Amino acid sequence: SWKGAQAVFLLFLGAMGVYEAVEAVALYTPELEYSAPFTLLLVLLTYLFIPLSFWPMALVLWASSALYVGMVAVYGAPVWTNCIQLGVFFLFANLMGAYLCLERARWQRLQFDALRRIKRLNTKLEREVRDKDKANQELLRLSVTDELTGVPNRRKFMRTAAMEFARARRYG
Numbered sequence: 001s002w003k004g005a006q007a008v009f010l011l012f013l014g015a016m017g018v019y020e021a022v023e024a025v026a027l028y029t030p031e032l033e034y035s036a037p038f039t040l041l042l043v044l045l046t047y048l049f050i051p052l053s054f055w056p057m058a059l060v061l062w063a064s065s066a067l068y069v070g071m072v073a074v075y076g077a078p079v080w081t082n083c084i085q086l087g088v089f090f091l092f093a094n095l096m097g098a099y100l101c102l103e104r105a106r107w108q109r110l111q112f113d114a115l116r117r118i119k120r121l122n123t124k125l126e127r128e129v130r131d132k133d134k135a136n137q138e139l140l141r142l143s144v145t146d147e148l149t150g151v152p153n154r155r156k157f158m159r160t161a162a163m164e165f166a167r168a169r170r171y172g
Contacts, residue, residue: 017064
């Protein structure tokens with residue numbers, strides 16, 4: 001089911017966040033400053049392209065980001081300004097991702113509502129076209145028959161006679 005797939009993917013995201021945090025600490029060397037572009041990109045792209053329920057996804061991504069920054073701050077022995085900078089980057093990635101995700105959801109709702117409105121209007125238009133066709137057929141019938149007796153009128157007689165004379169001339 002879709003809910004089960006979402007739960008599995010959220011677990012995967014959480015595990016990926018833990019892995020990234022552990023990897024950042026394990027690979028830390030004083031001469032190499034932290035660079036977390038892959039993790040930041042993962043956070044941002046998840047918000048943008050993975051169609052999950054927003055709040056569980058946001059919770060996992062915020063927790064993963066906090067874990068990443070916390071692990072680096074506690075176990076990596078970096079310069080504190082770098083930890084603050086890293087925290088700001090993750091904060092920005094999460095805020096921007098959340099904003100874009102919520103905006104996308106809002107636009108999808110607006111698009112769905114517009115499509116529903118268009119479908120309703122198309123149904124109404126089809127009904128009006130059917131009613132107009134029925135009215136035109138009734139007008140045509142009334143224009144060639146006598147309303148009282150239902151017998152074809154002079155106009156119908158003259159039109160039919162003209163067609164028959166043309167056919168008689170054509171076939172001799």
